[in-house]
Amino acid sequence: MGGPEDDPPPALEVTVRRLKLDSAEDKALCATFSCGSEEWEVQVSDFITRKLWLPGRDAEHTLLAVEAGSGLMFGFGATKVTTVELPQRPDPVPIVRVCYFGVASAFKGAVDTDGRKWASRLYTTVEADARSRAPSPDVPFELFCDRRNERGLRFWTDTKRGFEVIGAAYGDLLRLVRMPPDTAGVAAAAQ
Ligand SMILES: CC(C)(COP(=O)(O)OP(=O)(O)OC[C@H]1O[C@@H](n2cnc3c(N)ncnc32)[C@H](O)[C@@H]1OP(=O)(O)O)[C@@H](O)C(=O)NCCC(=O)NCCS
Numbered sequence: 001m002g003g004p005e006d007d008p009p010p011a012l013e014v015t016v017r018r019l020k021l022d023s024a025e026d027k028a029l030c031a032t033f034s035c036g037s038e039e040w041e042v043q044v045s046d047f048i049t050r051k052l053w054l055p056g057r058d059a060e061h062t063l064l065a066v067e068a069g070s071g072l073m074f075g076f077g078a079t080k081v082t083t084v085e086l087p088q089r090p091d092p093v094p095i096v097r098v099c100y101f102g103v104a105s106a107f108k109g110a111v112d113t114d115g116r117k118w119a120s121r122l123y124t125t126v127e128a129d130a131r132s133r134a135p136s137p138d139v140p141f142e143l144f145c146d147r148r149n150e151r152g153l154r155f156w157t158d159t160k161r162g163f164e165v166i167g168a169a170y171g172d173l174l175r176l177v178r179m180p181p182d183t184a185g186v187a188a189a190a191q
Contacts, residue, residue: 012110013068014118016125019076021052021059029064029073035102040146044102048076060099063129065122067107074110074118075103077126081134084142087166088179095177096130098143108151120160138180144173 019026030048035041052059060078067074078100083092103110103119110118131137143163145152156163156176163176 012074012107012112012118014065014074014122015068016063016065016122019052019062019064026064027053029066030076033073033076033102034105035075035108036105038149040149040152041102044100047078047100048102052078061130061133063122063126065125072106073104074107075101075122077101077122079126079130081130081139086140086177086179088140088177093140094135095140095142096127096134098126098130098141101126101143119155123155123161140180141178143176144169145176146172147174148172 019030030052033048034045036045048062051057052062060080062076062078064076065074066072077098080097080099081094082097083094084097085092086095101123103122107118112118112121127141130141131139141163143156145156147153147168153165153174155161157165161178163178165174166177167175169175
């Protein structure tokens with residue numbers, strides 16, 4: 001006999017699309033986004049609610065995720081392809097920087113019917129999209145994360161994402177990098 005308690009949790013339907021800076025609908029959707037009240041969370045929210053829309057900015061490539069049932073913004077990811085120096089490489093290299101990534105407070109920890117985390121699914125989409133714009137699919141990925149952001153650090157350093165903290169950046173920010181598999185092995189062997 002099955003009861004309501006035997007039912008799987010309701011499946012969220014999340015759609016992902018590229019944010020359009022000339023879309024009033026997207027601007028309105030982003031305007032109320034909040035992923036929390038901690039300093040690092042406010043910075044992520046401030047980017048998508050305000051900073052991204054400042055005129056004349058060299059805009060990051062941003063994907064928006066929307067929860068279909070409520071029409072609310074689930075989260076977003078903003079990336080850019082740039083060139084940086086890395087301790088693992090002798091010369092500057094093209095990389096993908098994950099500039100901002102956040103899930104709305106109401107949806108943090110959300111899973112689909114197979115138990116997969118929606119944040120993880122969104123990041124997979126954001127990463128694949130960024131990789132398709134990079135000069136090579138084997139680019140390193142880079143991001144900065146506040147050292148007090150335990151949830152974020154856990155998310156990025158999980159084996160599914162595979163980022164490693166390579167050092168302090170500035171202020172409370174740590175620099176995290178994920179090298180392509182071949183060079184990660186070379187770097188580890190060189191140590
Ligand atoms: C980081 C973020 C995108 C992750 O999305 P999420 O839906 O919260 O992801 P999860 O629920 O899988 O949480 C990530 C991990 O942190 C763990 N976690 C949950 N609450 C935690 C807490 N208070 N402290 C530490 N870890 C916590 C989760 O259990 C999970 O670990 P697990 O996979 O080993 O179980 C989301 O929390 C967020 O938007 N945070 C605010 C913005 C932000 O920090 N962005 C990244 C900036 S670098």
